[in-house]
Amino acid sequence: MGIGNTLRLSSRMLHRRILYSSARSFTTTEGHRPTIVHKRSLDILHDPWFNKGTAFTMTERDRLDLRGLLPPSVMDSEQQIQRFMTDLKRLEEQARDGPSDPNALAKWRILNRLHDRNETMYYKVLIANIEEYAPIVYTPTVGLVCQNYSGLFRRPRGMYFSSEDRGEMMSMVYNWPAEQVDMIVVTDGSRILGLGDLGIHGIGISVGKLDLYVAAAGINPQRVLPVMIDVGTNNEKLLKDPLYLGLQQHRLENDEYIEVIDEFMEAVFTRWPHVIVQFEDFQSKWAFKLLQRYRSRYRMFNDDVQGTAGVAIAGLLGAVRAQGRPMLDFPKMKIVVAGAGSAGIGVLNTARKTMARMLGNTETAFESAQSQFWVVDAQGLITEGRDNIDPEALPFARKTKEMERQGLKEGASLVEVVREVKPDVLLGLSAVGGLFSKEVLEAMKGSTSTRPAIFAMSNPTKNAECTAQEAFSILGDNIIFASGSPFKNVDLGNGHVGHCNQGNNMYLFPGIGLGVLLSGTPIVSDGMLQAAAECLAAYMSEEEVLKGIIYPPISRIRDITKRIAAAVIKEAIEEDLVGGYREMDARELKKLNEEELMAYVENNMWSPEYPTLVYKDD
Numbered sequence: 317m318g319i320g321n322t323l324r325l326s327s328r329m330l331h332r333r334i335l336y337s338s339a340r341s342f343t344t345t346e347g348h349r350p351t352i353v354h355k356r357s358l359d360i361l362h363d364p365w366f367n368k369g370t371a372f373t374m375t376e377r378d379r380l381d382l383r384g385l386l387p388p389s390v391m392d393s394e395q396q397i398q399r400f401m402t403d404l405k406r407l408e409e410q411a412r413d414g415p416s417d418p419n420a421l422a423k424w425r426i427l428n429r430l431h432d433r434n435e436t437m438y439y440k441v442l443i444a445n446i447e448e449y450a451p452i453v454y455t456p457t458v459g460l461v462c463q464n465y466s467g468l469f470r471r472p473r474g475m476y477f478s479s480e481d482r483g484e485m486m487s488m489v490y491n492w493p494a495e496q497v498d499m500i501v502v503t504d505g506s507r508i509l510g511l512g513d514l515g516i517h518g519i520g521i522s523v524g525k526l527d528l529y530v531a532a533a534g535i536n537p538q539r540v541l542p543v544m545i546d547v548g549t550n551n552e553k554l555l556k557d558p559l560y561l562g563l564q565q566h567r568l569e570n571d572e573y574i575e576v577i578d579e580f581m582e583a584v585f586t587r588w589p590h591v592i593v594q595f596e597d598f599q600s601k602w603a604f605k606l607l608q609r610y611r612s613r614y615r616m617f618n619d620d621v622q623g624t625a626g627v628a629i630a631g632l633l634g635a636v637r638a639q640g641r642p643m644l645d646f647p648k649m650k651i652v653v654a655g656a657g658s659a660g661i662g663v664l665n666t667a668r669k670t671m672a673r674m675l676g677n678t679e680t681a682f683e684s685a686q687s688q689f690w691v692v693d694a695q696g697l698i699t700e701g702r703d704n705i706d707p708e709a710l711p712f713a714r715k716t717k718e719m720e721r722q723g724l725k726e727g728a729s730l731v732e733v734v735r736e737v738k739p740d741v742l743l744g745l746s747a748v749g750g751l752f753s754k755e756v757l758e759a760m761k762g763s764t765s766t767r768p769a770i771f772a773m774s775n776p777t778k779n780a781e782c783t784a785q786e787a788f789s790i791l792g793d794n795i796i797f798a799s800g801s802p803f804k805n806v807d808l809g810n811g812h813v814g815h816c817n818q819g820n821n822m823y824l825f826p827g828i829g830l831g832v833l834l835s836g837t838p839i840v841s842d843g844m845l846q847a848a849a850e851c852l853a854a855y856m857s858e859e860e861v862l863k864g865i866i867y868p869p870i871s872r873i874r875d876i877t878k879r880i881a882a883a884v885i886k887e888a889i890e891e892d893l894v895g896g897y898r899e900m901d902a903r904e905l906k907k908l909n910e911e912e913l914m915a916y917v918e919n920n921m922w923s924p925e926y927p928t929l930v931y932k933d934d
């Protein structure tokens with residue numbers, strides 16, 4: 317069409333064009349008309365017709381009571397699809413360089429989908445097959461899940477409190493639909509297993525821990541709440557990833573950080589005054605501070621510091637018994653610990669206290685206990701000669717002169733320390749995979765123990781300080797071996813089998829939580845943690861321990877958890893801290909004999925059975 321023709325567009329055509337365009341704009345307006353929904357909160361997220369997932373805008377989240385039920389980052393639909401496609405494509409990569417069980421993530425997805433559609437059935441499957449599926453919903457696969465969380469994120473589970481929610485937490489906590497919450501596991505994502513800062517993706521660890529609370533301790537799944545507190549991340553990869561679901565800012569520090577955690581604690585304890593909060597995978601610089609800040613004010617504990625310590629003590633006492641010696645010989649053990657973070661220091665403090673108690677609890681007993689430990693961190697052996705020593709590690713710093721006599725100096729390497737000390741136990745909580753190298757394990761051959769023990773406790777599997785195969789093949793089947801993530805027993809030929817123990821805080825935290833809940837204690841005391849550890853230590857028979865089996869198999873986790881809960885309640889009674897639980901008041905609780913106490917615990921453990929449902933109009 318020439319210019320002239322264009323100019324001569326008939327008025328009829330022009331009219332038609334205008335009509336067409338106005339019809340289009342009319343259609344568009346129609347498309348923007350709001351959809352009326354008769355639902356709010358999780359009911360919307362669980363409805364495929366209305367759910368937009370992370371694409372709900374902040375105003376919509378506020379309008380529909382969704383605040384806190386989704387990660388804080390708002391995505392558009394293009395970004396959502398990009399995330400979905402990245403995940404889909406990752407399947408191929410995983411088949412190539414995935415974990416030792418190439419189906420682990422696929423199994424996790426299938427279990428997770430079941431979790432989304434039928435909780436009762438999910439927990440029935442999990443409890444009946446706990447040995448097979450704990451490594452899927454818990455370590456090591458949970459680590460992989462967190463690392464791939466952006467792609468795996470489907471239906472949100474739990475609550476997200478971010479630093480953007482300051483001033484709002486007290487009200488948004490009411491967006492959680494359950495009237496009662498018994499157990500919260502909270503993380504800030506700053507140190508997930510040995511995988512470092514995973515930011516908001518760390519929520520997977522809270523979900524995994526609570527799965528064990530339900531499966532092992534029989535906490536009602538309707539009363540658990542996984543929480544992620546997003547104060548930013550220092551993980552540069554996440555900070556640069558446009559599809560990251562969390563706040564793209566560096567972590568808050570100092571008072572700003574504490575104010576966020578304070579507000580969260582106040583909010584959850586205001587709505588649910590009897591809730592128990594388990595702190596999980598906070599970097600050590602905050603783990604200790606927050607524990608001290610809250611432990612006498614709230615029902616809370618730190619699993620990495622306190623749960624790990626109890627499990628390690630139980631294992632160390634097992635290692636003494638495995639030598640055919642009485643537990644009271646524990647204070648004679650020489651222990652080299654690699655790693656002085658939240659877990660390592662937690663273990664050291666408790667081990668020292670246990671030894672000191674065995675030696676009479678005097679000042680000399682404490683000093684004598686202290687001299688049984690050699691601590692090696694990223695900078696080598698910790699001595700008093702170190703500049704800027706971490707105050708938490710200070711009590712375990714060795715005296716320079718004494719070390720000189722032993723042929724060691726500040727910063728000595730792990731292999732040097734093992735060679736000189738010839739320890740009974742080598743315990744790793746360093747998060748460094750392969751730290752117990754061939755050289756280090758060879759040096760352990762010089763151990764003066766009749767049955768040396770190797771505890772490679774870092775998680776997940778790739779961060780273990782050594783594999784079971786490496787330990788047994790170098791040191792033989794006489795050793796005691798425990799690892800944080802599960803390893804299969806090692807066939808050493810000629811009918812010899814190296815037994816692998818799983819030294820993981822999963823043997824303690826569910827029982828601690830359950831005992832605290834059912835006792836109604838307002839705080840989690842050192843005595844309760846000690847009672848829990850002693851219960852675990854005493855659980856294994858003489859015969860098992862002599863075979864090198866120092867922890868129960870995970871198939872017995874529900875039974876051990878029940879006993880630990882009873883031990884915690886007993887201790888709460890001793891300390892006069894019981895408050896009772898539901899219809900069992902403190903006075904009644906104190907009257908229970910051993911058998912009745914066990915029955916009380918058992919009767920209060922949830923089991924996955926379908927209840928009869930009856931409809932009732934509001």
Ligand SMILES: NC(=O)c1ccc[n+]([C@@H]2O[C@H](COP(=O)([O-])OP(=O)(O)OC[C@H]3O[C@@H](n4cnc5c(N)ncnc54)[C@H](O)[C@@H]3O)[C@@H](O)[C@H]2O)c1
Pocket residue numbers: 507508509510511599600619620624627654655656657658659660692693694695730745746747748751773774775776779799800801819820821822
């Ligand atoms: N098995 C369990 O139940 C259990 C429980 C808690 C933590 N963990 C594991 O323990 C590990 C550490 O956790 P954390 O919270 O203490 O971490 P953290 O980051 O606070 O501490 C790590 C420590 O290891 C030290 N370290 C680093 N490189 C080292 C090296 N080459 N040699 C010796 N030490 C070295 C660091 O200096 C630091 O002291 C993680 O892998 C975690 O999964 C296991």
Ligand SMILES: O=C(O)C[C@H](O)C(=O)O
Pocket residue numbers: 454455508509510597619620774775800820821822
């Ligand atoms: O989560 C685990 O498996 C144990 C422990 O809490 C850890 O941080 O590694």
Ligand SMILES: [Mg+2]
Pocket residue numbers: 509596597619620
């Ligand atoms: Mg942990």
